[in-house]
Amino acid sequence: MSKKILIIAGDFVEDYELMVPFQCLKMLGHEVDVICPDKKAGEQIKTAIHDFEGDQTYTEKPGHNFTLNASFDEIDETKYDALLIPGGRAPEYIRLNGRVIEMVKHFDNEKKPIASVCHGAQVLVAAGIVKDKTCSAYPACAPDINTNGGTWVDIGFEDAYVDGHLVTAAAWPAHPAWLAKFNELL
Template sequence: MSKKILIIAGDFVEDYELMVPFQALLMVGHTVDVICPDKKAGDQIKTAIHDFEGDQTYTEKPGHKFTLNASFDEIDENNYDALLIPGGRAPEYIRLYPRVLEIVQNFNSKNKPIASVCHGIQVLVAAGIVKDRTCSCYPACAPDLTTNGGTWADIGFEDAIVEGNLVTAAAWPAHPKWLAKFNELLA
């Protein structure tokens, strides 16, 4: 059954964590709208490619431009069945928008599926929905999660975890499991 999914992104979102879910969810028949604060349908955002190359943390390279297909100011989240928050650098600043947090809280209060990967957890933390919940995220974000009452699931980079309506993973290598679990929640 086709669902309507909202993705909140921003400049320097992780390329794979936006592009792959967007395309995969469309491929299985869902409708997917991507929004960004202060931008409208037709505007573009820049993405960044993060890779694991043996350094203490990931490396960052320029990614593709992504054209938004919905306008942030016109969104009524009540018209959507699920929410997805990709990682990258975008979560660190989109969480500063009260409307972003309101959207996340609305999905959560209605127990609608919410998928978050990598640094996307920063938005869930800022929205105040992680207390007493077990989630995965990029290890550098684990302190954000745990100091706000959540429990970090150290499940590696290729697995995902479901906690109620939340589906979380540490990074894009988990896409096969993370997106499969999210799609199961959509059923």
């Protein structure tokens, strides 16, 4: 059965963590809307490609321009079945938007599926929904999760973790497991 999924992103979202879920979920027949604070349908956001090349952390390269297909100010989150939050640098500033936090809390309060990958956990933390939850994220986000009442779990970069209606992963190499588990929750 087709579901309606909301993705909240922003400039310099991780390219694969937006593009791949967007395309895969649409391929599965779901309706997927991508929004960004202060932007409208038809406007673009820039993405960044994060790669793992043996350094102490990921490297960053320019990605693509992604054209938004929904307007942030017109979204009624109650009309959606699930939420997806990609990583990259966008979560560090979209979490400062009160409306983003309201949306995330709605999905959590209604126990609707929420998928978060990589630094997307920063938005979950800001919304106060990691308390008493076990979740994965990019390892640099572990202190944020742990000091806010959650438990970060190290499952590597190719697996995903489900705790109730929340499915999380550390980075884009986990897409096969993360998206499969998210689709099961749908």
